[in-house]
Amino acid sequence: MLTDLSPLIAATARWLTAAYPPCGGALASALCEAQARQAVTVAAWLRYPTxxxxxxxxxxxxxxAARLDWITGAEPADDHPAEDWAWRTWVDEVVASWAAALLTDAELAGLAVAALAEGEHTVAPVEFRxxxxPDDGDHRAAALLRHPDLxxxxxxxxxxQLLDRLTPGRSLAA
Incomplete structure (x- = not known):
């Protein structure tokens, strides 16, 4: 049984950067991709801890990605050849949602990274800097990707579900 989440992580990060593209040139694109991939990795490891x-x-x-496309107003897959959209079947809606929450809430991101210690994915310390x-360059590159309203x-x-995973037993009134 394949236990590698890299196809799911790659597709979900790709969807996020396509839906909320980088602001700038090649360096901005790389910085935006790195942020999306880190958020998606944390979210995927939390969602699938074993x-x-x-x-x-x-x-x-x-x-x-169908529901995510509908929510964000992205083009439907019917407008493009199947081979251009096959990767979209590997997008995980819950992981994308959790990653979006982490990208827009630094405190939540800190809790999420700390919670990774409970899973089986990290064999060595992983940096999610x-x-x-994120520094000013990261924020400029991923202005759309980190915009809470968007x-x-x-x-x-x-x-x-993310809050339940990170803070079990929390009060519903909180």
Whole structure:
């Protein structure tokens, strides 16, 4: 059973950077991609914390980008050849939602990275600096990707599940 989440992480990060593109040239594109990939990696590792979880999602498939496209007003897949859109079947809506929440809330991102210690994915310390402490260049490059108002529809989809995962037993009134 395949337990590698890299196809899901790559597709979901690609969807985020396509929906909320970088502001600037090649360097901005790379910085935006790095931030998206770090947020998606944290979200995927939280969502699928064990090898069994990762294996099950790779067998069943994560669900695709259709609902995310509808929410953000992206073009439907019917307008393009299938080979141009095949990667979109690997987009995970919950992971995209969690990543969007992490990109727009530094405190939540810190809690999420700290919670990774409970999963099976990290065998060595992994640095998530661009997610946790982005510098001015990171913010400029990913201005759309980190804009709370723009990401709110996506981040709000599964934010409660993320909060439940990070703060079990929290008060619903909070």
């Amino acid at each position: 090898e069994i979880d990762a294996g099950l999602v790779t067998m069943a498939g994560p669900g695709g 661009r997610l946790l402490t 990401l709110a529809p996506v981040a709000g989809l599964h934010r409660d």
